Amino acid sequence: MATNMDIDTRARIDDIRSIIAWSGLESDVEIVPSIQAWCAQREVPEESPFRTGRIVRNAATGRYVILLPERITSDMVSSVVTAMELRGFEREVAVLSDPNTFARHLVLHEIAHGLDHTRTEQECDEWAFQQLRQLPSNRAAHPDAREASHLLSLSQSRAGGRER
Numbered sequence: 220m221a222t223n224m225d226i227d228t229r230a231r232i233d234d235i236r237s238i239i240a241w242s243g244l245e246s247d248v249e250i251v252p253s254i255q256a257w258c259a260q261r262e263v264p265e266e267s268p269f270r271t272g273r274i275v276r277n278a279a280t281g282r283y284v285i286l287l288p289e290r291i292t293s294d295m296v297s298s299v300v301t302a303m304e305l306r307g308f309e310r311e312v313a314v315l316s317d318p319n320t321f322a323r324h325l326v327l328h329e330i331a332h333g334l335d336h337t338r339t340e341q342e343c344d345e346w347a348f349q350q351l352r353q354l355p356s357n358r359a360a361h362p363d364a365r366e367a368s369h370l371l372s373l374s375q376s377r378a379g380g381r382e383r
């Protein structure tokens with residue numbers, strides 16, 4: 220994918236929380252440096268050091284927690300998108316080149332598991348693509364818009380500066 224911008228999940232926490240609330244799933248969200256490390260500390264098996272999202276359930280309280288890495292690198296995005304392409308979503312993945320849409324799909328995918336444990340990976344992806352189209356849009360509060368204008372002003376000031 221033609222992006223080298225990592226996705227900062229913490230910057231999107233309000234949007235992520237509102238998607239969870241909108242879905243009706245009783246779940247917390249926790250943003251962690253590494254999902255694998257989080258799982259290792261709690262003796263939850265997790266093979267992948269590059270895990271991009273996971274939902275776990277606290278056996279004592281019955282409450283879900285959606286785990287997200289604080290930084291989703293472009294390599295992680297590529298591997299998630301490639302897996303989806305292999306599951307038959309070659310056309311649908313186009314929208315995921317937008318970082319905000321990628322993050323939303325990721326959260327919706329984990330919600331899909333929480334709402335119904337019997338769903339396969341493919342069914343969770345499919346459900347997430349369907350919900351993406353129905354999400355109340357909040358473009359005005361969109362973190363990407365701010366990031367993009369910030370980057371633009373940086374590059375403009377750099378272009379006008381002296382060479383070092």
Ligand SMILES: [Zn+2]
Pocket residue numbers: 328332340343
């Ligand atoms: Zn999954």
